[in-house]
Amino acid sequence: MTVPRSTLRLQLHKGFTFDDAAALADYFALLGVSHAYVSPITTATAGSTHGYDVVDYTKVDPELGGEDGLRRFVEKLRAVEMGLIVDIVPNHMGVGGSENAWWQDILEWGRHASHARFFDVDWHSPDPALRGKVLAPFLGASYGDELQGGKIRLAYRVDEGRFVIEYYGHVFPVCPVDYPSVFQEAPELALRFTGLTTQPADQPRAADACTALVTIAQTEGGQAAIEAILAAHSPDTPSGRDRLHRLLERQHYRLAWWRTAAAEVNWRSFFDVSTLGGVRVERPEVFAASHALIFRLFTEGLIDGVRVDHVDGLAEPREYCQRLRARLEELSAERPEGLRHGNGRTYCVVEKILARGEPLCRDWQVDGTTGYDFMNDVGALLHDPAGAEPLAALWAEITGKSASFADEALAARRKILAENLSAELDRVTRALHRIARDAQSTRDFTFTSIRRAVAELVVQFPVYRIYPVGGVRSAEDERFFSQALKAARAVLARADHVVLDQVAQWLGGKLPDETPQGEQRNERSERGRDRERDRNQAQAGQNPQPPSSASQRRAAQTLFSQLTSPVAAKAVEDTACYRYGRLISRNEVGADPGEFSLSVDAFHAGNRERIQAYPHAMLCTATHDHKRGEDVRARIAALSEIPDEWAATLRQWSTLNTPLRRGPNGGPSETSDINDWAPGPAAEAMLYQTLVGCWPLTLAPDDEAGVHALAERVAQWQLKALREAKLCTSWFAPDEGYEKECRDFLFDIVAPQRRNGFLQELSDFVGRIGPLGAVNGLQQTLLRLTSPGVPDLYQGTELWDFSLVDPDNRRPVDYELRRRWLGEIEEKGPPSEQMDNWRDGRVKLAVVRRALALRKHCELLFAQGEYLPLDVRGEHGGHVIAYARHAGSAFAIAIATRLAAPLLGAERDVPLVEAERWGDTAIIVPEALHSRVLFDWLSPNVPKADNERLFLRDALGVMPVALLVEEGVPKV
Incomplete structure (x- = not known):
């Protein structure tokens, strides 16, 4: 392979x-x-x-x-x-529960555990309660409440001879060093554990002692002793609770409420998920x-x-x-x-x-x-740039929010940094503060002033992170870092500028006393020496020695980069994208909703860059992480072509459903105060876009079971969207009353009694724009399957993908249906034979099958062939994208209809522009194909270039997309 x-x-x-x-x-x-x-x-x-x-x-x-x-x-x-x-x-690894043996090891033995350096733990926390310990923020309520409630208990593992702390599904080991104090009711059992330390040399002896305890505890006397010990630590009595608490205080972890993680966690997590621990x-x-x-x-x-x-x-x-x-x-x-x-x-x-x-x-x-970058490119290509301003103005008008996504993203970044990742911000600041203290010129820089500078840099950072080489930012890094530095300087007070500039130097800038010769080599050798020293000291049970200044800077750079990336992900993808709704088809993983559209020339440029730098990169349009399915996005993107009609429709629906809004007391509300009803104007507008995007083309308004099933799926999306937005509710502090009102609003507007009202209007509207969405869907499918790179197909998306965010996009796939339809398609011939079945997605399945077959038949053409953008001329040249793949004597030409609203017309109910509507629009084909007959791999069409011109009325007569090759399609 x-x-x-x-x-x-x-x-x-x-x-x-x-x-x-x-x-x-x-x-x-x-x-x-x-x-x-x-x-x-x-x-x-x-x-x-x-x-x-x-x-x-x-x-x-x-x-x-x-x-x-x-x-x-x-x-x-x-x-x-x-x-x-x-x-x-x-x-990262999962560290909740008790299944991770590496994590359990460090909970049991602390920084002397054999896996202590496997996880990114700060064993030298400034918090005295956490020095040498791991914060364990897994309690559902405050530590005191859970202890008082008897939910934290000492237990004995019969098969292991070990004592543990149990809390629901979580298990926390008790260090064997503390067994003598545990065995006060049975001093004879303590002998084997007396004198133990946490040093690595003592840990095998502790394991042997636990093995012996298995046998002893099976005797009648041993069983009685264990029962007495557990009773003495029972949280059901004041004395037992006090003793259990004292035992817990001696462990190498501190049990805490899950809400403490954002501010106090002393180990790197995956984003803000406290059950996923960072691995070194x-x-x-x-x-x-x-x-x-x-x-x-x-x-x-x-x-x-x-x-x-x-x-x-x-x-x-x-x-x-x-x-x-x-x-x-x-x-x-x-x-x-x-x-x-x-x-x-x-x-x-x-x-x-x-x-x-x-x-x-x-x-x-x-x-x-x-492939997220390709998904972003092809997704933006589907949008009409003419819709950007009117739709942004509409969003601002109906919500009272900024028309700019950048404003929403900046606010979200500040919120995430302050509320979700403040512990990580403190850790970066401490690393830089230590560097400051080591030099006379910076020893007076305060922790607070450094924190302000770092925070503003992180908030303003335009990319996920930088990648210094030898501790110094590359020219590419500098391009993005300087943007953040300039923006931070504009926000911070002048008194903070000197600190900001010094922080910028520490984070990969060129320091005055450094010379470029051999710098990267010296940095790497020094890093190797630091690691070797750490290993030797760990084996000897010694505390680590202070790192060198270069190592300190390098560590600070790493911590900074491991902060900017989760802030970007959580603030943009998981917050701002759920707050801003000009068109939610652009609110996707890897996309910038502020970038509304992409030109054909820019798309071509991206493909040419990819074939030069990474010809085997993945190309995706759907993933397990997408916020909405590829065909949901394709249909919503069609709204960019009809902004005025969508604005009128949105206002009409909002007026129609006003009586169903929930007021502050849970009843209907007709208030004009946009903050005084549920779901609120922004959430309502995004809900309508979602319903438009995911409404199945085959679903009738009077299909009660079908509509209810769809509403349940949309309700799952709605709950996640509301909590991710972190405005009226959140995962951290859910407002269940507000969430219920939003759910009730959703189910009211799609209730059976609305079948002749809103439901009928929704169905009719989807029916009108459905062909536009299908054109977009087939366009992005063809581009993914023929562009430079390795096309990736997400499970089940060979049919129309009307899924929403997880868990909806991870539902079981009906493969038997797909298998049966694929067999029928193979019998009927090219994809054009499935145009009558365009609503159920069989035409998409057929396009996928045929395009992949061509890639197999002409493997080297697509794997190594050059990419040639083709010029399109004529009255509707802006409604086509075309390019050729070429290697040796072989060519393949991909052609797709785009921005088809003015060509389809309001009454057109199939995703196909009538041939005569193309007029004189033609593709200028490579000279090698002048006057040659081409065969459409997707239809029976046999268009012939008229010298240099290939007319669209011939190429796109029966399908909105075409994949043209010469007869025989010789392998390269």
Whole structure:
């Protein structure tokens, strides 16, 4: 197996296992994909629906079928000549519950645990209550309340000979050093534990003592002693509660309410999720331990490539990717015959959000991103730029909010930093404050002034993070850092500017006493010495020595970068995108809602850059993380073409449903105060867009069961959207009353009695714009399947994808329906034969099947062929996008209708422009194709270029998209 020709993403969990996927291998192969691409396969938290909460890197998840199930799956894939790409999660592990042995180890032994340096824990917290401890913010209420309520209890594990603290599903070990104090009621049991310390040399003796306790505790006397000990620590009595509390205070963790995490957590989490702990994969021993299974499976030929999750969370993404690449290539020579890579490279892509104009670092040695950048490009291309201003004005008018997304994003950044990630901000500030104290010129910089400077830099940061080389910002880093620096200087008081400038220097600027010669080499060797020293000191049980000044700066840079990326993700994707609703089709992962549209020329430029830098990057338009399905976005994007009609419709619906609004006391409200009713104008406007986007084309207003099922799905989205917006309610402090009022409003407007009112109007409106949405959907499908890169198909989206945010986009897929329809399609011929079935999505399935078949038939043409934008001339040239793929004597031309509203007309009920409407619009084809007959891979059309011109009336006569090739389509 070499670089994938195309991939199909599958979300594995206990309801969809390796065996379930194996049973579909023949369908995937018939569809035309070359590789299955699956969610993480390492053991995750029991019941996980996504696999990103890994608790054991060393085993294939038994809920998925274990390693045996994986082998059966791969056997089926190999039988149909398919490969397997797996998602890996190097950044974080699940640390809730009791399933993570590495995390349990540090809870038990603290900083002397063998895995103490596997997690990113600050063992030197300025809080005396946390020095040498781990904050465990897993309690559902305050510590005092939970202790008083008897929910925190001492328990004994009979099979292990160990005492633990139990709290619902959480288990916290009691350090064996404290067993003598626990055994006051049975001093004879304490002898084996007397004199123990937390030093590594004593930990094996503690394990032996616990093993002996298993036998002793099985005797009659031992059982009585254990029962007495548990009774003495029972929270049901004041004395037991006090004793239990004192025992807890001696542990290497501090139990706390989950709400304390944002302000006090002393270990890096994944964003603000307190059950996911950051892993220090930059340490060689951690890298080796966390990747051993994946490397073995790769060597044995079970997997063929990897997708790296959340690469920006890592301390050193560049070094990680380089190390990963080097190890995979080293192991590739050991793979079974027939599976070795003919091009000498193993497929490796990273999940990375790129801002407009931000390149992926070339020296990472990866094959590209997982495709969010392409999803952003093609999504923006679907929008009519003429709709930007009127729709922004409409949003501002009906909500009273700013018309600019940038304003909403800035406010969200401040909120997230202050309320969700303040502990991480403090940690960066402390790192910089230590540097300041070490120099006479900066020793008077206060913690508070440094914190202000760092906070403003983070708030103003235009990209996820920077990637200094040798501790110094690159020219590319400097481009983005300087933007944040300039914006921060404009906001901060003049008195803070000197601190701000110095902070900027520490965060990767060139210091006066540094010379560029050998700087990167010296930095790396010094870093290696620091790590070796840490290992030696840990083995000797010594406290770490103060790091060098260069190491301190490097550590501060890492902490800063590990703060800017989660702030960007949480503030933009998970907050502002749920607050701003000019058109929510642009509110997507990896997109900037402030960038409303993209020109055809800009789209071409992006494709040409990709083919030059990362020709094998993934191309996606739907993912397990998307906020709304690809065809939901495509239909909502159509509103940009009819802004005036949408404005009138939105106002009409709002007026129609005014009596159903919920007032401050839960009753109907007709108040003009936009803050005095539920759901409120912004949430109501986004709700209407959502209903327009996801309303099935085959759903009738009088189908009570169907409408109710849809409403339940929309209600799930609505609840998440309201909480993510963090305005009237939130995950942190939910307002259940407000949430119920919003849900009631939704179900009232789609109630059966509205079938002749709002429901009929909604259905009629969707019927009118449905063809526009379908044109957009087929356009983005064709572009994904023919652009430079590796097209990725998310599970089930070969039919219309009207899903919403998770968990809706992870619902079970009806593969049997797809398998049956695919068989029927194969019998009927080209996709154009399915135009009568455009509403149920069969035409999309047919396009996917045929385009993937062409990629297989002309593999080198699409894998290595050049990308040639084609000029479109004539009266409707702005309503077409066209380009050619060319290699050797082979050509393939992709043509798609775009912004079709003025050409379809209000009464057109199919997603196809009538041939005569194209008039003189024509594509200028390459000279090699002048006067040649071309065959449409998607229809029976056989258009012929009239010299240099290929008229759209011929090329797009029966389908809104075309994929033209010469007869025979010779392989390159």
